[in-house]
Amino acid sequence: MDKKKDFKPYIPASKVTPELTVTSIVIGILLAVIFGAANAYLGLRVGMTVSASIPAAVIAMGVIRVIMKKNSILESNLVQTIGSAGESVAAGAIFTIPALFL
Numbered sequence: 001m002d003k004k005k006d007f008k009p010y011i012p013a014s015k016v017t018p019e020l021t022v023t024s025i026v027i028g029i030l031l032a033v034i035f036g037a038a039n040a041y042l043g044l045r046v047g048m049t050v051s052a053s054i055p056a057a058v059i060a061m062g063v064i065r066v067i068m069k070k071n072s073i074l075e076s077n078l079v080q081t082i083g084s085a086g087e088s089v090a091a092g093a094i095f096t097i098p099a100l101f102l
Contacts, residue, residue: 010073011073011074017072017074018072018074018075019072019074019075019077019078020078021075023064023068023070023075024064024075024076024078024079024082025078025082027060027063027064027079028060028078028079028080028081028082028083029082029086031052031056031059031060031079031082031083031086032082032083032085032086032087032089033086035052035055035056035083035086035087035090036052036086036087036089036090037090038052039052039087039090039091039094040090040091040093040094043090043091043094043095044094044098049087049090049091049094051084051087052083052084052086052087053080053083053084053087056079056080056083056084056087057076057079057080057083059083060075060076060079060080060083061076063079064076064079
């Protein structure tokens, strides 16, 4: 019935591709600050937060591919991860700090 196909990864193990670069860290921190501040404002104002993972991934792809002229999926993944972590830290702070005041 099914013929098993050989798995071919998107990035082969033999290819050396930089992932942890200054560009990815700077863009990730910038997105983490922007989305963290927006998420904190929204959470304190409305009482709910939104996930910043998908917008961070789209912006990371756009910036790295279009502006930086690189085609590195690994750098985009790191930027998305850092941006998502900033949003999570802000969400944790906005739900616990008001409780401490009460």
